[in-house]
Amino acid sequence: MEQRFPINIFQNPADKFLTVVESSYNIGAINYAIMAPQPMIDALNYDASGEHNAFAGDKVEATIGGLLPAREYQVQWFRDGVAVGDPVTIVSTVDGTFAPADSTSYTIPNDLTGDTNFTVAVFEQGTNTKSLNNALALDSLLASVPVADSYVPAYKPVNGTVGEEAVVDAPTFTDKDGNSTDKDGNPVTAPAGTKFTTATTDEEKQKANLPADATVLDPTNVTVDEATGKITVKGEGLPAKGTYVTPVVVTYPDGSKDYTYATVSVAKDYTETYTANGGTINKELGQPTTNADLANAVTYTKDGKAATAPAGTTVAPKDGTTLPDGNTPGVYDIPTVVTYPDKTTDEVTVKSCCR
Numbered sequence: 393m394e395q396r397f398p399i400n401i402f403q404n405p406a407d408k409f410l411t412v413v414e415s416s417y418n419i420g421a422i423n424y425a426i427m428a429p430q431p432m433i434d435a436l437n438y439d440a441s442g443e444h445n446a447f448a449g450d451k452v453e454a455t456i457g458g459l460l461p462a463r464e465y466q467v468q469w470f471r472d473g474v475a476v477g478d479p480v481t482i483v484s485t486v487d488g489t490f491a492p493a494d495s496t497s498y499t500i501p502n503d504l505t506g507d508t509n510f511t512v513a514v515f516e517q518g519t520n521t522k523s524l525n526n527a528l529a530l531d532s533l534l535a536s537v538p539v540a541d542s543y544v545p546a547y548k549p550v551n552g553t554v555g556e557e558a559v560v561d562a563p564t565f566t567d568k569d570g571n572s573t574d575k576d577g578n579p580v581t582a583p584a585g586t587k588f589t590t591a592t593t594d595e596e597k598q599k600a601n602l603p604a605d606a607t608v609l610d611p612t613n614v615t616v617d618e619a620t621g622k623i624t625v626k627g628e629g630l631p632a633k634g635t636y637v638t639p640v641v642v643t644y645p646d647g648s649k650d651y652t653y654a655t656v657s658v659a660k661d662y663t664e665t666y667t668a669n670g671g672t673i674n675k676e677l678g679q680p681t682t683n684a685d686l687a688n689a690v691t692y693t694k695d696g697k698a699a700t701a702p703a704g705t706t707v708a709p710k711d712g713t714t715l716p717d718g719n720t721p722g723v724y725d726i727p728t729v730v731t732y733p734d735k736t737t738d739e740v741t742v743k744s745c746c747r
Contacts, residue, residue: 466481466519510534554630
C-alpha cells in the first residue's frame with residue numbers, strides 16, 4: 393500500500409516512498425499528515441432540552457473523544473457554571489478517547505430545589521479548570537425536582553365477575569400533601585402529557601407495592617389507555633374467585649415516574665355465579681342417551697335470567713351412572729355433573745324419557 397504520509401525520522405532518502413529525491417539529497421514534494429484534535433464530551437442519557445432531565449440520585453456518566461492520543465487531560469463538573477469538586481486527570485487512549493468511568497461520573501445531589509444546570513468539561517492538563525472559558529469541550533444537562541414528587545395517583549378498586557371483562561376507571565390524583573383539590577377548589581389532575589403503561593419488570597412491580605395476597609394479572613390480559621390510565625381486563629384474566637391486581641407506571645412529561653396498581657376483586661366463583669338446571673331428554677325406543685344429550689338438556693341462569701354456559705364448561709353423568717341404552721321404555725333420572733372452567737361443580741338431575 394502506498395505511504396502518503398511517511399514518518400520523517402531516520403528515513404533513507406533513496407527509499408521508494410519519497411516523491412522527489414535530488415542528487416544533493418534535498419527532498420521535496422513530501423506530504424505529511426497534520427493531526428488536528430477535535431475534542432468532544434457527551435453526558436450520557438441526559439441533556440438540557442427539558443425532555444431528558446436528571447433527578448436527585450441519578451449517576452451521570454460522560455464519554456470523551458477527539459483527543460490527542462496517550463495524553464493527559466482534566467475533567468471538571470460544574471453546577472450552574474460553578475466548579476464542583478476537584479478536576480480529575482485522565483489519559484486518553486491511542487485513538488484519542490476516554491470511556492465512561494466512575495472517576496469522571498457525577499451523582500446529582502439531593503438538595504435540588506428547582507431546575508439546575510450541570511456541565512461536564514474537558515481541559516488541557518495544567519489549565520485552570522474553574523472557568524468554562526478554558527474548556528476544550530463541554531456538555532450540559534438539566535436536573536430538576538421530579539414532577540412525580542408533587543402527585544400521588546390511585547385507582548379505585550372495582551368488583552368483577554368471574555370470566556367476564558372488567559373495566560377500571562382512570563386513576564385520581566392528590567398532591568403531595570394528600571389534597572384532592574388545589575387552592576382554587578379544582579380537582580388535582582395529572583399534567584398534560586402524562587402517560588400510563590403496564591408495569592412489566594420486577595423492579596417496577598416492586599415499586600408499585602403490590603399486596604402480597606393478590607394475583608398479578610398477565611399483561612396480555614390487560615389494556616391500559618396510555619393517555620388516561622383507564623384499564624380493561626379481559627375475562628380470561630379473571631378465571632376464578634380472588635383478588636387481582638395490575639401494576640401501572642405513570643410517566644410524567646419530565647420523565648419522572650410514579651408506580652401504582654389497580655385492583656379487581658372477584659367475590660364469587662362460577663358455581664355461585666351460575667345456576668345449572670336439569671332438563672328432559674325425549675328418546676324413541678332403541679335410541680340411547682349420550683353425553684351430548686345431557687349437555688344439551690342442561691340450561692343455565694345468572695342473576696335470575698337465562699344465560700349461556702361459560703366457555704369451557706363440561707357436562708357428564710355422575711361417576712358410576714350408566715346412561716339408558718334405549719332398549720327399555722321408561723323415564724330415567726340421570727345424576728349429572730356440570731364442571732365449570734374454575735373446576736367448581738353443580739349437580740343436577742336430567743330426565744331421559746324413552747317411549
